[in-house]
Amino acid sequence: MRDRIVVYINGQRLHVRGEDAFRPLSTYLRERQRLIGTKVVCEEGDCGACTVILGQYENGRLVYETVNSCIQYMFQLDLCHIITVEGLKENGQLNACQEAMVRNHGAQCGFCTPGFVTAMCAMYNSCPTIDEVTIRDWLTGNLCRCTGYEPIIKAGLDVKPDEMIKIDTLYPPQKIKETFEELQNDPALIEWDGKKCFIPVDVPSAVEFKAANAGTVIVQGGTDVCVFMNKRGFDPNNFLVTLRVKGLKDLEVRDGVLYVGARVNLLDLRRLTKQSLPEFNYML
Numbered sequence: 001m002r003d004r005i006v007v008y009i010n011g012q013r014l015h016v017r018g019e020d021a022f023r024p025l026s027t028y029l030r031e032r033q034r035l036i037g038t039k040v041v042c043e044e045g046d047c048g049a050c051t052v053i054l055g056q057y058e059n060g061r062l063v064y065e066t067v068n069s070c071i072q073y074m075f076q077l078d079l080c081h082i083i084t085v086e087g088l089k090e091n092g093q094l095n096a097c098q099e100a101m102v103r104n105h106g107a108q109c110g111f112c113t114p115g116f117v118t119a120m121c122a123m124y125n126s127c128p129t130i131d132e133v134t135i136r137d138w139l140t141g142n143l144c145r146c147t148g149y150e151p152i153i154k155a156g157l158d159v160k161p162d163e164m165i166k167i168d169t170l171y172p173p174q175k176i177k178e179t180f181e182e183l184q185n186d187p188a189l190i191e192w193d194g195k196k197c198f199i200p201v202d203v204p205s206a207v208e209f210k211a212a213n214a215g216t217v218i219v220q221g222g223t224d225v226c227v228f229m230n231k232r233g234f235d236p237n238n239f240l241v242t243l244r245v246k247g248l249k250d251l252e253v254r255d256g257v258l259y260v261g262a263r264v265n266l267l268d269l270r271r272l273t274k275q276s277l278p279e280f281n282y283m284l
Helices: 018-022 025-032 096-103 113-126 132-138 150-157 174-183 203-212 225-231 266-276 278-283
Strands: 005-009 012-016 051-058 061-068 080-083 188-192 195-199 217-219 238-241 251-254 257-260
Touching: 005 174, 018 188, 018 195, 051 113, 051 174, 061 080, 061 113, 061 174, 096 113, 096 150, 113 132, 113 150, 132 150, 195 203, 203 238, 217 225, 251 266, 257 266, 266 278
Parallel strands: 005 080, 195 238, 217 238
Antiparallel strands: 005 012, 051 061, 051 080, 188 195, 251 257
């Protein structure tokens, strides 16, 4: 059993132990890695200033999405690849999205800008065609108090998709995938200053840990627990992180029945039900 978390940040492998495993990702990036492009404003996951791109290993490939780093604690990120705004440059130069933000004056005070840039880069990594509706959808989680959004949207429309290098080209995935494949069946237990965090890979060991440790807090997305820790002084000693428990993210229609695992998010559920359950899809 490992006593550390293994992550990649901007393509670099890191081992995170002890106190650092119990820090928010935004704090770890800024204070431990000196990646201060990631800004912290609300610490509640509301404003998107701290947005980073998170890659997780699923079905033999790295799947990237955006997350608010202020409410992602390091113990949630075992076997993940994190890309910050600094890591989006191409050969040391601003990429096409960053250049478009400059051309279109998409920043004023600048606090929200790194979050917008990372969100837009994730959009261009995932979407084959981009229009204004697509941009507004992808930037829903990013707030700006200065620009009125118009120059930011113009910047998004000003980027030619073929000018954006895909993440798998910027960070070739083979070595990262090999690491994650090698470690994916290894649970991890991190201890520091009376605190314990267990990252199991199966349900029986998760149940065993919870039964043996009173007051264990289960962490999945962390959108409540991590806000409480940031803002309400919530300070549990025992954490059980379910992100790597096999089977909890299964989602399929089998013999006319929809099976939804406990880790399935609403976006994936909406995508699957578009054809098979249109009424439910409409509600989502």
